[in-house]
Amino acid sequence: MKVGGVVIDKNDNEQKVSSVVNVCLEQFVSKGLMSTTSRDLSRALNLQSAGMYSYFQNKDDAVIACAESAAKKLEDDLIAVAIENVSSPYEMIVKLREKAEQLAPMMRFFTQVCATEKYEERIRPVLSSLSSRYEDYAKRFARELNVSVDTVLPYVYICITAITNYMVYQEDSYVMPQLTLVANVLDDIMKSK
DSSP: OEETTEEOOTTOOHHHHHHHHHHHHHHHHHHOTTTOOHHHHHHHTTOOTTGGGGTOSSHHHHHHHHHHHHHHHHHHHHHHHHHHTTTSHHHHHHHHHHHHHHHHHHHHHHHHHHHOGGGHHHHHHHHHHHHHTHHHHHHHHHHHHTSOHHHHHHHHHHHHHHHHHHHHHOOHHHHHHHHHHHHHHHHHHHHTO
């Protein structure tokens, strides 16, 4: 059986599969998409040179499984920070920026996968799934702030785009005006209640 690009033996449990993907993801994040070899993945898994094929049919399957995992980690970690701090907009921006710095290498790997033509079709469902949840995030923010979804939806999009750009470019002057705008609007919303 195959789950997220990983070949699962009936004896493998979900924790083992997750561990294999995490080890491979660490390799891709530290060495880069194009520089990481199948041998690197096998070595990181403490297997012989072609051992990774016990888990993946090929390197491309490993790349997609790791990209899916990276997307989930990025999303979970960043959304958790935002929701946790939404009632303090300026603190939320600071914490989002700090978390984005930590996650930047993972985002750069994910961006490399998304920008590589041979992965385009296989990564599209991951991207569609991510974008389909943006309105859900707006609903969570709206509940926390006790406002309509329409009030916060544009700012959720701006914030997601800005944080994503920050993780790729790591340039404050490029994204901080956008994040400050979001914080200012959220602060105004809080004050008007």
